[in-house]
Amino acid sequence: MGRATARALAYLASGLVAGAVDLAWSLAAVLGVGLLSITQLGGPAFLGAAWLTRRLATVERHRAGWILGEPIPAPYLPAGGGSIRQRVAAIGAQPATWRDLAWLVLLFPIGLAGGIAGIVIAAVDLAAIVAPLWAWAVPNPHAPFPMRPLMTTTPGRFGLTVIGLMLLPVAGWLLRTLARLTVAVARALLAPGAHRRLVERATRLAETRARVVDAQAAELRRIERDLHDGAQARIVAAGMTLALAARKLRGGGAADTDVALARRQLDDALAELRRLVRGIHPPILTDRGLHAALAALAADSPLRVDLRGDQSDRYPAAVESAAYFVVAEGLTNAGKHADADACQIDLVRTADTISVTLADDGQGGADPAGPGLDGLRRRVEALDGTLTLTSPPGGPTILHAEFPCAS
Structure with a gap:
């Protein structure tokens, strides 16, 4: 309890100095940035003022x-790189920037009132405790009752x-209460607000969704691999066995017919299985x-397909699949529907x-809501991507999908 009271007194007393310094800086920053905002130095001045304001707010935390x-957590979001204009916009859009400035301004009256009250409470109680050491030096026979007998006599x-x-416990309680009230205002302004919490929640949800999408893609690849290496291989082996049996039964008869039918059924099953594997996740x-994989699609298509893009570039598995x-x-x-003769596929990767x-x-007229x-x-939106379709009557039809690199 004694240490908590000492920390409360130190907090209240230091608020006097911190309030004066922070108010002076706030006024100077607002005035300086306001005057320089009409010049080319406005952006750098704002960034510099915001940097120092955040340092002062960190001291307050x-x-x-x-x-x-424990210190109040910092509420700042990354401003990112880019130009000065972009960084100014990113920092200015954060509520924490202006909440910091509001606290630095409010700290002066709050710190002044709390600091003076805290020092007076501590000084009066301490003076009363050590009264025998100093009260004799300031005799005041005209002091009102009951101070006159307390100050002018040894028993008093x-x-x-x-x-x-x-009164020491009462004084300690008052000091701690004053400090807690001041800190409550500071936490309301300096702690992470709803904006920061929403951004962090969105970030966590995006990371969780990315992990789910990656896990789903890995599971599809596993299923494809199991079908390719397991069921498909066994069907091929069964077909080879039937082929050998058919060779041994070349004499004809019902058995030969049944074996031939079984081979055709296995071939059909194998073809269906291969289509299923390609529909789940093409091995290529x-x-x-x-x-x-797109080149293979183009080769199988009855249309003339021109594919453009970097052949060696690889992308996240979920993006490649989508x-x-x-x-x-x-x-x-x-x-099937557009009566097209030729298609062009463009695969482009930029920084973002x-x-x-x-x-x-083709003839166009495709239904975007099909x-x-x-x-x-x-499927595209699950990766934070966008899919757009432009298909006016008479064509051409343009299907465009865009994915963030983070996907």
């Missing part, structure tokens, strides 16, 4: 830790000591990447995005 037991001075000791995506099925759906629609564009020369495109849109 650590001072509040004297009362709270020792009585002041007893009164001071009795894992082995050779998106460009090679982009592959966007192009597969686009090629299928162009061939990965985009896939498919354009055909079930196939709607499923693709949900």
Whole structure:
């Protein structure tokens, strides 16, 4: 309790100096940035003022830790790189920037009132406790009752000591209460607010979703690998066994007919299984990447397909899978419904995005709300991407998917 009271007194007393310094800086920063805002130095001046304001606010968060037991967490969001204008916009858009400034201004009257009150309470109680050491030097026969007998007589001075000791817990409680009230205002302004909490929650949700998407992609690759290496291999082996049996039964008869039928059924099952595997996750995506998988799609398409993009570039597995099925759906629609003769696929990666564009020369009129495109849109949006379709009557039809690199 004694240490808590000492920290409360230190916090209140230091608030006098901190309030004066912070107010002076706040006025100078507002005036300086306001005057320089009409010049080319406005942006750098704002960034410099914000930097120093945040340092002063950080000191206040650590001072509040004297009362709270730990510093108030910083509420700042990363401003990122870019130009000075972009950094100014990013920092200015954060509520914490202006809440810091508000506290630095409010600290002067709050710190002045709390500091003076704290010092007076501590000084009066301490003076009463040590009254026998000093009260004799300031005799005042005209002091009002009961101060005159307490100050001018030896028993009275020792009585002041007893009164001071009795009031010591009350003085400590008052000091701690004043400090807690001041810190409550500081925490309301300097602690992370709703904006920071929402941003952090959105970040956590994005990270969680990315992990779920990656896990789903890994599971699809595992299923594809198991089907390819397990069931498909066993079907091929069974077909070979039937082929050997058919060779031994070349004499004809019902058995030969049944074996031939079984072979055809196995061939059909194998073809269906291969289509299923390609629909889950084409093996070529894992082995050779998106460009090679799109090249295979283009080779199988009845249309003339021109594929453009970096052949050696690799992308996140979930992005490769989503982009592959966007192009597969686009090629299928162009061939079946648009009466197209040729398509162009552009695969482009920039610093921030990965985009896939498919354009055909068909008759257009595609329905953006169709079930196939709607499923693709949900798949793309699950990666924070966007899918747009432009298909006026008469064509051309352009299907464009864009994914953030973070995906």
